[in-house]
Amino acid sequence: xxxxxxxxxxxxxxxxxxxxxxxxxxxxxxxxxxxxxxxxxxxxxxxxxxxxxxxxxxxxxxxxxxxxxxxxxxxxxxxxxxxxxxxxxxxxxxxxxxxxxxxxxxxxxxxxxxxxxxxxxxxxxxxxxxxxxxxxxxxxxxxxxxxxxxxxxxxxxxxxxxxxxxxxxxxxxxxxxxxxxxxxxxxxxxxxxxxxxxxxxxxxxxxxxxxx
Amino acid sequence: xxxxxxxxxxxxxxxxxxxxxxxxxxxxxxxxxxxxxxxxxxxxxxxxxxxxxxxxxxxxxxxxxxxxxxxxxxxxxxxxxxxxxxxxxxxxxxxxxxxxxxxxxxxxxxxxxxxxxxxxxxxxxxxxxxxxxxxxxxxxxxxxxxxxxxxxxxxxxxxxxxxxxxxxxxxxxxxxxxxxxxxxxxxxxxxxxxxxxxxxxxxxxxxxxxxxxxxxxxxxxxxxxxxxxxxxxxxxxxxxxxxxxxxxxxxxxxxxxxxxxxxxxxxxxxxxxxxxxxxxxxxxxxxxxxxxxxxxxxxxxxxxxxxxxxxxxxxxxxxxxxxxxxxxxxxxxxxxxxxxxxxxxxxxxxxxxxxxxxxxxxxxxxxxxxxxxxxxxxxxxxxxxxxxxxxxxxxxxxxxxxxxxxxxxxxxxxxxxxxxxxxxxxxxxxxxxxxxxxxxxxxxxxxxxxxxxxxxxxxxxxxxxxxxxxxxxxxxxxxxxxxxxxxx
Numbered sequence: 001x002x003x004x005x006x007x008x009x010x011x012x013x014x015x016x017x018x019x020x021x022x023x024x025x026x027x028x029x030x031x032x033x034x035x036x037x038x039x040x041x042x043x044x045x046x047x048x049x050x051x052x053x054x055x056x057x058x059x060x061x062x063x064x065x066x067x068x069x070x071x072x073x074x075x076x077x078x079x080x081x082x083x084x085x086x087x088x089x090x091x092x093x094x095x096x097x098x099x100x101x102x103x104x105x106x107x108x109x110x111x112x113x114x115x116x117x118x119x120x121x122x123x124x125x126x127x128x129x130x131x132x133x134x135x136x137x138x139x140x141x142x143x144x145x146x147x148x149x150x151x152x153x154x155x156x157x158x159x160x161x162x163x164x165x166x167x168x169x170x171x172x173x174x175x176x177x178x179x180x181x182x183x184x185x186x187x188x189x190x191x192x193x194x195x196x197x198x199x200x201x202x203x204x205x206x207x208x209x210x211x212x
Numbered sequence: 213x214x215x216x217x218x219x220x221x222x223x224x225x226x227x228x229x230x231x232x233x234x235x236x237x238x239x240x241x242x243x244x245x246x247x248x249x250x251x252x253x254x255x256x257x258x259x260x261x262x263x264x265x266x267x268x269x270x271x272x273x274x275x276x277x278x279x280x281x282x283x284x285x286x287x288x289x290x291x292x293x294x295x296x297x298x299x300x301x302x303x304x305x306x307x308x309x310x311x312x313x314x315x316x317x318x319x320x321x322x323x324x325x326x327x328x329x330x331x332x333x334x335x336x337x338x339x340x341x342x343x344x345x346x347x348x349x350x351x352x353x354x355x356x357x358x359x360x361x362x363x364x365x366x367x368x369x370x371x372x373x374x375x376x377x378x379x380x381x382x383x384x385x386x387x388x389x390x391x392x393x394x395x396x397x398x399x400x401x402x403x404x405x406x407x408x409x410x411x412x413x414x415x416x417x418x419x420x421x422x423x424x425x426x427x428x429x430x431x432x433x434x435x436x437x438x439x440x441x442x443x444x445x446x447x448x449x450x451x452x453x454x455x456x457x458x459x460x461x462x463x464x465x466x467x468x469x470x471x472x473x474x475x476x477x478x479x480x481x482x483x484x485x486x487x488x489x490x491x492x493x494x495x496x497x498x499x500x501x502x503x504x505x506x507x508x509x510x511x512x513x514x515x516x517x518x519x520x521x522x523x524x525x526x527x528x529x530x531x532x533x534x535x536x537x538x539x540x541x542x543x544x545x546x547x548x549x550x551x552x553x554x555x556x557x558x559x560x561x562x563x564x565x566x567x568x569x570x571x572x573x574x575x576x577x578x579x580x581x582x583x584x585x586x587x588x589x590x591x592x593x594x595x596x597x598x599x600x601x602x603x604x605x606x607x608x609x610x611x612x613x614x615x616x617x618x619x620x621x622x623x624x625x626x627x628x629x630x631x632x633x634x635x636x637x638x639x640x641x642x643x644x645x646x647x648x649x650x651x652x653x654x655x656x657x658x659x660x661x662x663x664x665x666x667x668x669x670x671x672x673x674x675x676x677x678x679x680x681x682x683x684x685x686x687x688x689x690x691x692x693x694x695x696x697x698x699x700x
Contacts, residue, residue, distance in 0.1 A: 017515065018475045036482035041516045041600060042591030045646040060643045067472065067515045072554045073591060094468070 005049045005058035007177075009169050010080055011162075014102055015087030016095040017066030020121040023152035024087065025063050028162050033152055040065045043077060052166050055177070059166060071105065078109035083169045085161070087119040088136075090149065091128035096120075096135065103143055115168040116145045119161060124151040321349055381410035389413065392420055405616050406662075408609045415527035421615035422536050430531040433503055440502030443470060469513045473501045480518040481604075487522055496530050497521055500537055507538060514550045516595030517541070523599045523611065545619035549594055559688055560594075561586045563681040564623045570672045571627050575634050582642040586626075589649035593629075594622055601652050606661065620670055620677035628665030632656070 013021040022040055026032045029046040044063040049056055062081065064074040078084070086102050088095040099118065106116060118140040120131060133149060140147030146168070148161040170177055323345040326333060333341070383404065388395050395401050409417050447470055477497050478488045486493045500521045505513050520540065524533040541550055548556040564586050569576040579585075592601055597614065599607045614621045629652065630637065637645055670677050 017472055034482075036488065037479055038482055038600065039476050039479040039515055039518070041595045042650075043588060044650050045643060047643050047647070065515055068468075069512075069514050069552050072552045073557075073587065076587070 005056040007055060007170075008058045008060065009082045009166065010060045010062060011083040011085065011165060011169075012062045012064065012077060012081040013085045013087060014064055014074065014106075015066060015085075015119075016089070016092070016098050019066065019087045019089040019092065019095050020152055021066065021085075021087050022063055024085070024119070024121060024150060024158060025061055027152040027155060027158045029061070031155075033155075035153075042070070042073065048162075050163060050166060052163060052170060055170065057166055057170065059162070075105060075109045078106060078114075079111055081110060081114060082173075083115040083117070083165045084110060085117055085119050085165065086145070087121055088131065089122050090120045090131045090136070091122055091125045093130040096131040096139075099139060113172055115165060115172055116143070117161060117165045117168070118143070118145045118147045120147070120149040122151060122153070123149040123156055124154045321345070321352065377410045380404060380407070381412050384410060384413040384417065389416060389420075396421070402616065406613060409612045411527070411608075414608065414612070415524075415532070418524075418527060418611065418615050419532055419536050422539050424535055424539055426535075426539055426542060428507075428535045428538055432507070433531050433534045436503035436506040437499050439506040440499070443506075444502065469505055470502070472515070473498065473505070473513050473518070476513075476515060476518045477501070480522050484604075487518075493522070493525050496525050496533070499530060500525070500534050503534055504538060504541075508541075511541070511547075511550055514552070514595075516592075516600075517550065519596040519599045523597070523604070523607065526604075527608075543619065545594070545622065549591075555688060555692075556685070557587070559681065559684045560623075561590060562684050563677065564590065564626065566672050566680050566684075567623065567668075567670060567677070568627060568630070571668050572630055572634060575630060575637060578638050579645070582645065584642055584645055588646055590626060592650060593626055597622065598625060601650075603654065603656065606656060606658055609658070609662070623677070624668050624670055625665055627668040628661060631664040631668065632661055 013025060015021055017039070022037050022044065023033060025044075025046050026034070026037075029048045040063055042065055045060065046063065047058060047060045049058045051057070062077055064070070064077065084106055086099055086106070088099050090096075103116070106114065118136060120133070120136040122128075136149065137147050146164055148157045148164070150157040150161055152158060323342065325338075332338075388401055388404075405417075447467060477494060480487045480497065482488065485491055487497050488494060497518065501513055501518060504511075504517070504521075517537075521533065521537050524536050524540075527533075528536060540546060545560065547553075548560065565576070568579075568586070597607070598610045601607075602610065610621075610625050614625075617624075629649070633648065637648065640648065672680055675683070
């Protein structure tokens, strides 16, 4: 059977409770938006295959619970990610302030070379805005991240931000990617890249710039 | 609970809700049976109307108010033309509204002659068409009869169920509850318990089974609630400078926690539309969670609690729900999870894996191969006691037995879920398994599911759950003491 995708990435959504992580994800994978969502406990999963640069990329998205108490648990998932969305809510100053803490957790727990992107969600709620666009840009610049203001409600910048993070992850893995390209006619070689799940994921393993 | 059969005020909002069928599915089936009948009848009525419309179009009749009457008239005309004596309308037809069995709407299927401006059909063709028409009518009648029989069977099934629930409720009320201390652990009661506690006594049984080790009184609840209200007030007036009574819990954290409660209440069973702002149970849920953060500031509010409190509210009065809630969270497993004692949680997961391997070795190997660790699916299940992941009526039945058997039943249920889906899980890769387990299908066959749970043996090499857990706890304490623990 032909492979439905060439490479597999894991992306992670983190940020305070209620900033709209699950909504972003539902908009991206199912093009749906519900204003009353059920809270996420632990972690939820979605996936979607997109084509970037002629490569079919299957992205697994891990959607985590936002409450601080859960971070002991969710931190364990950082090391399995190649890309991370840091999400705040433009109508919540506090969620923006907390991005610094989220970044430092990522630095501590995620593998080196993990790609990050900053998201200011709920951009449609202009009248409730507490965090200026420039503030978001400034913070992103400080940490060397790309920045998007998004709205799951009005479908603003959703596809763009997911595609951008996927591109960044692809670029970061350029070397392996070239291998994929040269062997593009050989489906078998590509398939091997997804077998990462079966490997044990000790810290030694995750520190390498491998696909897992 | 004060009255044995608590009227369920949710019904009306269900009928009005946009997510009607959705909330329906998630709803507590048993107390709603009456509502469901009503709903079904309503839907049937609508369906019939639609059928009429459909047939009218089929017969190219102008849309009129009373299609049935028209069609009867036309049928009669047809019969006159066909040269058959027209029977007077059967008396049955007049009472059809009272009879589920009478096929509806077939008489609206009309055979018409060609319009006068076209040449008439040849006799043999007309004969053929008449035959075809009759066959169609017969077929349609057959279908409708079948459907009616199915409906009748369903109704009978429902009546049987209601009756057995009624009988069980009598047994619980008259025999078991008055002699709780002596009877609750008897074989007979345990068996009855497994079948599911009737909704009318469920809250009472849960309260008794959970107990009140903490000796919480209604007065204590009032005090905690008053304190919580004080905080909400000072929060809303902007005065976040609270008295420094618990200096170890910074005001900012408490504020965040209070806001999170507000946020989560609207995200608790959103489909039921009863806990949201303006819903009938909003204030109760808010009160219980708020009072708990004042009662146990060391635990505070943790996501997942809102679901537990909500399920209790559906079965108990506010004060009793609070007592059950606090005592339930005080149990070792719940304390470990809600305080996010990661080491202890890992011990629970390890114990779970012992029984997983013992009961479902093939699936266990498949999970290992795919690096699907139990935390990925267990966290949601344990934190919300299945109330978020299973349909509410099933979740309540899990709670029933959880109240009887304790924490071990939560893990046994997990293995039951895995067993139920064993065949399809074995064929899946990581992401599909993770998606299935973190979002279980909306419809689970209840009896099959409980049968799966029943096959799960909570015995590993002659050791019971508690023994396995204790042994693992001892091991992890020793490694902690010995060498620095490996970072997980």
